[in-house]
Amino acid sequence: MPRGLKIKKQSFLTEAECRIVHEGSCRLLEETGVELTNPKALNLFKEGGAIQKGNRIKMSRDMINRAVEKTAKNFIMKAKDPENELILDTKSPRVHFGTGGQALYVLRKENGMFKKKEAVTQDLVDILRICEKLDHVDFITRPVEPDVPDEEMDLEKTRLFLAHTTKHMNLANLIIEDCLPDIIEKVGDRSSISFISCVAVSPLNLVSPTVEKFIRIVSEDIPVAISSCPQAGLTAPLSEVGEIIQVNAEILSAVVLANLVRPGAKVLYRGIPITSNLHLDVSPRWCQPESIRRIALISDITYFYGIPCCGTAAVSDEKKPTSQALSEKVLGWIFEAASGAQFINSALGMLEQVMTVSPEQYIIDDMGISLVKKYLSMHPGADLKETGREVVFKALETFDVKTTREMEKEIANRIEFIYSPKEEYSPDYINNQVDHIVNAVSSAKSSSKFLKDSRKGLRKGWLYMGKRIEGAMNLKEVLKTKDGILGMRLRGT
Amino acid sequence: MDEFLEKIKENIIEGRVDSQDEGFDGTKAGQPGVTELVQEAVNKKISPVDILTKCLNPGMEEVGSLYEKGEYLTPDMLASAECVKAAMKLLDPLLVNENIQNKGKIIMATVQGDLHDIGKNIVSTLLRGSGYEVLDLGTDVSVGKIVETVKETKARLVGLSALLTSTMGRMEDVVEKLKKEGLRKNVKVLIGGAPISMEFADKIGADFYCTDAFDAINKLEA
Ligand code: B12
Numbered sequence: 001m002p003r004g005l006k007i008k009k010q011s012f013l014t015e016a017e018c019r020i021v022h023e024g025s026c027r028l029l030e031e032t033g034v035e036l037t038n039p040k041a042l043n044l045f046k047e048g049g050a051i052q053k054g055n056r057i058k059m060s061r062d063m064i065n066r067a068v069e070k071t072a073k074n075f076i077m078k079a080k081d082p083e084n085e086l087i088l089d090t091k092s093p094r095v096h097f098g099t100g101g102q103a104l105y106v107l108r109k110e111n112g113m114f115k116k117k118e119a120v121t122q123d124l125v126d127i128l129r130i131c132e133k134l135d136h137v138d139f140i141t142r143p144v145e146p147d148v149p150d151e152e153m154d155l156e157k158t159r160l161f162l163a164h165t166t167k168h169m170n171l172a173n174l175i176i177e178d179c180l181p182d183i184i185e186k187v188g189d190r191s192s193i194s195f196i197s198c199v200a201v202s203p204l205n206l207v208s209p210t211v212e213k214f215i216r217i218v219s220e221d222i223p224v225a226i227s228s229c230p231q232a233g234l235t236a237p238l239s240e241v242g243e244i245i246q247v248n249a250e251i252l253s254a255v256v257l258a259n260l261v262r263p264g265a266k267v268l269y270r271g272i273p274i275t276s277n278l279h280l281d282v283s284p285r286w287c288q289p290e291s292i293r294r295i296a297l298i299s300d301i302t303y304f305y306g307i308p309c310c311g312t313a314a315v316s317d318e319k320k321p322t323s324q325a326l327s328e329k330v331l332g333w334i335f336e337a338a339s340g341a342q343f344i345n346s347a348l349g350m351l352e353q354v355m356t357v358s359p360e361q362y363i364i365d366d367m368g369i370s371l372v373k374k375y376l377s378m379h380p381g382a383d384l385k386e387t388g389r390e391v392v393f394k395a396l397e398t399f400d401v402k403t404t405r406e407m408e409k410e411i412a413n414r415i416e417f418i419y420s421p422k423e424e425y426s427p428d429y430i431n432n433q434v435d436h437i438v439n440a441v442s443s444a445k446s447s448s449k450f451l452k453d454s455r456k457g458l459r460k461g462w463l464y465m466g467k468r469i470e471g472a473m474n475l476k477e478v479l480k481t482k483d484g485i486l487g488m489r490l491r492g493t
Numbered sequence: 494m495d496e497f498l499e500k501i502k503e504n505i506i507e508g509r510v511d512s513q514d515e516g517f518d519g520t521k522a523g524q525p526g527v528t529e530l531v532q533e534a535v536n537k538k539i540s541p542v543d544i545l546t547k548c549l550n551p552g553m554e555e556v557g558s559l560y561e562k563g564e565y566l567t568p569d570m571l572a573s574a575e576c577v578k579a580a581m582k583l584l585d586p587l588l589v590n591e592n593i594q595n596k597g598k599i600i601m602a603t604v605q606g607d608l609h610d611i612g613k614n615i616v617s618t619l620l621r622g623s624g625y626e627v628l629d630l631g632t633d634v635s636v637g638k639i640v641e642t643v644k645e646t647k648a649r650l651v652g653l654s655a656l657l658t659s660t661m662g663r664m665e666d667v668v669e670k671l672k673k674e675g676l677r678k679n680v681k682v683l684i685g686g687a688p689i690s691m692e693f694a695d696k697i698g699a700d701f702y703c704t705d706a707f708d709a710i711n712k713l714e715a
Contacts (some may be wrong), residue, residue, distance in 0.1 A: 104658060
């Protein structure tokens, strides 16, 4: 049986709403286009009929629609062990959960205390070994890089993946473009690897040299996730509608490019419209309810196009394995899985957003995902208002956290926030947001414009403000499992 | 006249850079903002020192205290800092004549190979808002360009940002090149970014590691 959870997709946006988002994004790409200076990409775009105006490239609705039509609608992501293959197809969706990267640190439990250390090659090996054993980790996105010089990074990473995992290898980041042929030779079957490309720097900029690596990966027929991850209020409008139109335009521009390189390109749509902490240090807000909502809405857009979705979930701010982290992660997964994202990467095993990995957290998260899967298959299509709270509680109880009425209220508030639209999806409002983006992009400093525009939305409560979930977790079983997996190495064999 | 200065101060607190800004309640578009008001003040020959000490400084102090009380959020503070920047652009040439200097020039850059600029931009805006002259060189800036700019502008402060482990090393290159060119002793180097730490700053011989803009301001003013 192939991997993945068969689900009954839940939608937040209607098809008509997706269509007007599409219209808005097309207007952006027609009128303002994307900033692009890379000669190779510029040539491809121009040959395909796009128009260069200064340092921007503009493309017609027609070009966009044709590219979407051509894009691969289903493909298989292979793995060393055929049992670990992933089938991506929006027509008959299966949800897969994987790890994320790239963390800089690792939390090591020493003498009963968590200690944060710089991650090194051994950590990558340990995590690969742990994830190989965890049933609910469907694929591996490189969690930390090996500590070798940049010139050796790509091949060393490939070697370690091949040695320690039989699951699909999402190598994430290609450091040196010319290493690609050697990577392919090493892995044998190119469909057993994939990449993530952060080609889009918001707002609306396709950056070199990332764009050149992207072209190379697509031309080699290797699946690649096109990533756009603005922070609302800083590099996109704070408005949910505005941010989604912008993310969609950014990704569509790369979808067009991919199909100019190779018609029928295998790309995944990785739109991450998160917000930023405008109350304080403007750091990204990933796991907060408004971001969980926005990320789930993106999944609807990917279904509208029929392009496989690379989802995001479980990026908690917590620095250690805590019940707050668990509550955020489980809530993120259940919404992202129910919305049908097929390739959910990011923060499995991660803490402190995406800065730290923790061997223990991988095991905790595997348990969290198993509950999410269980509930979604037991109650397909169920209202997540009830199910969501139940799963979070069940997860907390699994680790002996004493649950309270107050916690129940907090989780209910988060879910309520995820379900409540704050803005309307009307043609007028969409046009208004497009105007805002055009205005910001054409000014010398777009972030000042977005920040300024965010002041009103902030006061309307567009960022969720809630309480932490507090309660000690019992990690005895987790530690035992970890020792069971890694114990052999510790004994020196 | 005091009423006029008061108006400038109010607009700074409200963060209205120019007349296009609708203000908090969305009704003020078309009314003069800080840029227009300060220009008018300059035309009326109001003393630039008065504008500085009676509008800009107390205005920003008020913004700071509103922020501390939680009534103001980060974008509010940044909007006010933008106003100070706009005002200083008009006042700088006049203040030079008055023999009043700003707090000094700081060169800001995200190092070569790195495109992350959200943090650097925020730090730049806040430094401007608190009276520094910021020369922002942008992202992916080469070691050579940074050191050249130090030479050309005689800036005594350099702020470097790096968010990637693979680009942190460029900060050390900047410090080394400053040494090589005999400029190191005249320049203070501030560094920041997610992977940066105090230990790293010590290791490469940077003067300050800063967690954020406020930390930078405190360290510069200590
Ligand atoms: C937003 C973001 C992006 C955006 C950048 C948009 C932009 N215009 O900047 C995009 C999507 C383009 C991007 C791209 C990439 N990113 Co990125 N990105 C981030 C993210 C999520 C947030 C950074 C941020 O803006 N934070 C908010 C600001 C306000 O905080 P800050 O930058 O830390 O700045 C504050 C302080 O540090 C300090 N400060 C910073 N600089 C300075 C300088 C001075 C002088 C002073 C005084 C203070 C100071 O003050 C600031 C204000 O408080 C981080 C993760 C994280 N949480 O840090 C990853 C992260 C930095 N990215 C990462 C990676 C890997 C990449 C990519 C390589 C991904 C890829 N596969 O292509 C590319 C690299 C592109 C390139 N060549 O630079 C990794 C780095 C890992 C590593 N080992 O180095 C991180 C840590 C995420 C992760 N764990 O995977 N990224």
